[in-house]
Amino acid sequence: MSELSRPDFDAIQLPAGKTPFLHLCWLLHNKCNHKCSYCAEINWGGNFENLSLEACKNFVQQARDHFHDRKLMVSFTGGEPTLWPNFGELVRWLKEDVNAVVMMTSNGTRHISYFKEIAKYFDWISFSYHPEFTRDEKFFENVIACSASTNLTVRVMFPPNPALFAKSKSFLDRLVQKQEQGEIPGFVKVESVPIAVGFGTEFTSPAKYNDEQDKVLFNSIREFNTEKLAVEAMPISQLRAYRTDHPDQENWFEPNELIAREKTNFYGWKCDIGIEQLFIDHLGQVVRAGCRVGGEIGYLSKGVFRFPTKAVYCPKQYCHCITDILTTKRSPEWLAKIENESMSIGDRAVTYLNSIRYDWMTQITRIEREGTNDISDMTLSATGKLMNFAPMVLYRTWYFILRVFVYTRVWTMRFLIRVFYARVFWKPYFFIRYQYRKRILKLDKPEA
Ligand code: SF4
Numbered sequence: 238m239s240e241l242s243r244p245d246f247d248a249i250q251l252p253a254g255k256t257p258f259l260h261l262c263w264l265l266h267n268k269c270n271h272k273c274s275y276c277a278e279i280n281w282g283g284n285f286e287n288l289s290l291e292a293c294k295n296f297v298q299q300a301r302d303h304f305h306d307r308k309l310m311v312s313f314t315g316g317e318p319t320l321w322p323n324f325g326e327l328v329r330w331l332k333e334d335v336n337a338v339v340m341m342t343s344n345g346t347r348h349i350s351y352f353k354e355i356a357k358y359f360d361w362i363s364f365s366y367h368p369e370f371t372r373d374e375k376f377f378e379n380v381i382a383c384s385a386s387t388n389l390t391v392r393v394m395f396p397p398n399p400a401l402f403a404k405s406k407s408f409l410d411r412l413v414q415k416q417e418q419g420e421i422p423g424f425v426k427v428e429s430v431p432i433a434v435g436f437g438t439e440f441t442s443p444a445k446y447n448d449e450q451d452k453v454l455f456n457s458i459r460e461f462n463t464e465k466l467a468v469e470a471m472p473i474s475q476l477r478a479y480r481t482d483h484p485d486q487e488n489w490f491e492p493n494e495l496i497a498r499e500k501t502n503f504y505g506w507k508c509d510i511g512i513e514q515l516f517i518d519h520l521g522q523v524v525r526a527g528c529r530v531g532g533e534i535g536y537l538s539k540g541v542f543r544f545p546t547k548a549v550y551c552p553k554q555y556c557h558c559i560t561d562i563l564t565t566k567r568s569p570e571w572l573a574k575i576e577n578e579s580m581s582i583g584d585r586a587v588t589y590l591n592s593i594r595y596d597w598m599t600q601i602t603r604i605e606r607e608g609t610n611d612i613s614d615m616t617l618s619a620t621g622k623l624m625n626f627a628p629m630v631l632y633r634t635w636y637f638i639l640r641v642f643v644y645t646r647v648w649t650m651r652f653l654i655r656v657f658y659a660r661v662f663w664k665p666y667f668f669i670r671y672q673y674r675k676r677i678l679k680l681d682k683p684e685a
């Protein structure tokens with residue numbers, strides 16, 4: 238992967254005095270009624286067990302107790318979160334009993350009556366438009382119905398394929414037209430969203446667009462009926478950034494545009510994932526963020542979590558998810574100049590080694606997606622896979638040996654004791670006895 242450029246600022250953070258928040262970004266399951274070509278099967282395959290409602294509530298309670306000084310925000314996604322069996326009860330509990338800010342990203346294809354019933358529990362609904370599957374008229378109906386009772390974002394996906402790109406553009410134009418004609422009653426934010434190759438996996442890279450397509454994607458955020466906006470701070474928004482030369486001056490950037498311009502290389506930045514954000518995947522595994530940097534925190538089904546207390550240093554060259562990008566992060570220059578802090582040698586080494594693995598696997602994800610006949614690409618893919626799986630193979634081999642020992646420990650112990658006696662006790666004994674008999678008793682051969 239070519240090296241992506243770093244952004245034109247040095248820090249993303251909340252201004253002083255704002256209540257810090259904990260954002261739970263939650264993939265409830267991997268079922269979806271769509272199969273978008275740019276989305277990994279892991280997001281829509283539906284091949285994992287549903288989590289129990291109790292396990293979900295237990296996790297939220299523990300996270301709230303641990304991060305008690307932070308305001309809790311929960312945003313659901315999937316797959317399609319509204320297909321999760323206990324979704325209505327979970328969002329009602331979060332809103333009414335936990336008093337969390339509740340949001341979701343949905344593909345907006347459930348019946349209008351469902352959305353009318355459930356919208357009251359949400360502070361924010363984000364509908365994503367997917368040109369391969371979305372039925373425009375039904376989608377418009379749901380946008381109009383939900384915007385009457387909550388804040389709304391419409392995220393229009395723009396795959397680089399010309400036909401799909403044109404369909405998304407036509408939908409976007411009609412949406413703007415409907416708003417201008419007064420058909421959409423509440424606050425609506427509209428975004429044109431570029432696609433990431435490997436979306437939904439750990440290893441992502443930006444999709445390529447031509448110049449005409451780039452123009453549609455840049456400066457794409459539009460907000461309508463802003464006087465009806467009911468939440469002051471929203472997590473999916475423009476980002477507030479600062480530069481070391483004017484550290485008090487706020488600058489505003491669009492995350493989608495940074496992604497499209499490939500300016501989301503935060504390698505070596507100190508990033509507050511795990512403190513400001515937790516990510517729960519469709520298996521109930523809790524990690525720090527969608528990028529999965531920083532390792533596992535726990536599983537919902539086990540109910541035991543090791544919540545982080547420290548930020549991580551970013552080992553990736555491409556941060557592709559908007560909620561990940563919006564998380565507080567500071568460049569090495571900002572840390573040195575403003576916070577008088579530098580990276581330890583250990584952190585440098587770990588970040589560098591991790592970066593090699595991520596780069597390698599990102600290239601392989603791209604090669605597999607785009608296909609190749611190039612022998613060097615194929616070799617890279619094969620060796621990369623081997624390197625990625627080598628630690629797992631070693632771990633499994635060691636685990637297997639341990640299991641064998643545990644199951645056969647009586648036999649193994651007997652065997653080891655015999656070997657011990659044979660080598661350490663009996664052999665020296667017979668040797669001494671032989672020497673004694675040979676020299677003192679003048680016998681040539683040892684007794685049988
Ligand atoms: S991108 Fe969204 S709507 Fe499309 S298949 Fe994936 S989860 Fe479903």
Ligand code: SF4
Pocket residue numbers: 503506508509510526528529530549550551552553555556557561562564566
């Ligand atoms: S990829 Fe992960 S660690 Fe790196 S900046 Fe983005 S969220 Fe932070």
